[in-house]
Amino acid sequence: MNYLVHLLIADRVGADLAGAVLGDFVRGSDLARFPQPIADSIRLHRRIDALTDHHPLRLAAVGRFIAGPRRYAPVILDVLSDHALAIEWARYSADDFTHFCERCAIAVADASDWFEGPRKPDRPGFTALLQSYAEPAGIDLALRRIAHRLKRAQPMRDASAGWRAHLPALSAELPELLGDLIAAASRFQTQAAGR
Template sequence: MNWLAHALLSEDSVEFRLGNVLADLVKGRQRKTMTSEFLRGVKHHQKIDAFTDTHPIVSLSQSRISDPYRRFSGILVDIFYDHFLANTWEQHCPSPLSDFTAVLYLQMQNYPVKFVDETQLAIDRMIADDRLSSYQHVDGIGDTLLRVSNRIYERTGRDFELQQAVDELTCNYDGLADDFAQFFPELKRYVGMHETAH
């Protein structure tokens, strides 16, 4: 799952939630400076990812991705699922999405532990662009895929033009939406949540 789902599927503890949301950004030596509660959130993140990565409904979603982007199907489905979560938010959380993300951004800004520059820059950009709320819109998903493509290019020198994979969302929209509608309640049950509790 991507950032928005991890934020929702968290305990109320600020440090736990931040550990769950930021687990992919806070790695290596940086984790040694984090509190036990933050690290508990990191482990929760890993638990969610392990369940998601091995679930047959998620595999079905990945099989909907066409051959040119199949190698990135895991990344794409994670991001697409956040789109469907944002658009069915009221079914999963009593707080409006805008209120939920505003609180999360404030928690990130006020967190007293200093992150390394690269992590802090990613957090600052997430907040400045209101990226979590942008998942509601297909254009926001396209922007997210462009950022992912740019990061891959920085690491590999290869441009896979993942921003064009937004067509995988629009062309398979109903099927992916149905997959998400079946999968997400199972994920919530797995992590011990009630349908609307948070």
């Protein structure tokens, strides 16, 4: 899953919002340098990713890609999940979408010292990034950026060119997938609190 889905799940179960994003940036299993709430949220992020990758609905969605582009399907579907969530936000959250994006961006910016590398998240930039997932142009840009980071960008560009064709089925499956992930996240949080 991509940032917006991870943030919604973390928010729903009371996990640290910055950790929900840091899960994509931190490598390795030693999380001792992080405060416990952030470390637990990084672990939750990883758990959600693993559950998503093996969920029957996600496996079926990957199977709808033709053989060559199928290699990139999980990444494309993660970004599309944020788009499907954003365009039907009121179905999934009572919180105003703009307010949610701003609240998450504040939490992430406040924890920016935990992000490694020269490009630390800032509040306006991260707010704009989250809000961009509601627009097709934002999804096009996100997929181009991902392709640009790959050694061989063209296959990813080719695989993502037809992303709009996958959106209706993904949107129809998202409520069940999110429900399963939120239930698993809730169980994870309960176990983490019991340690």
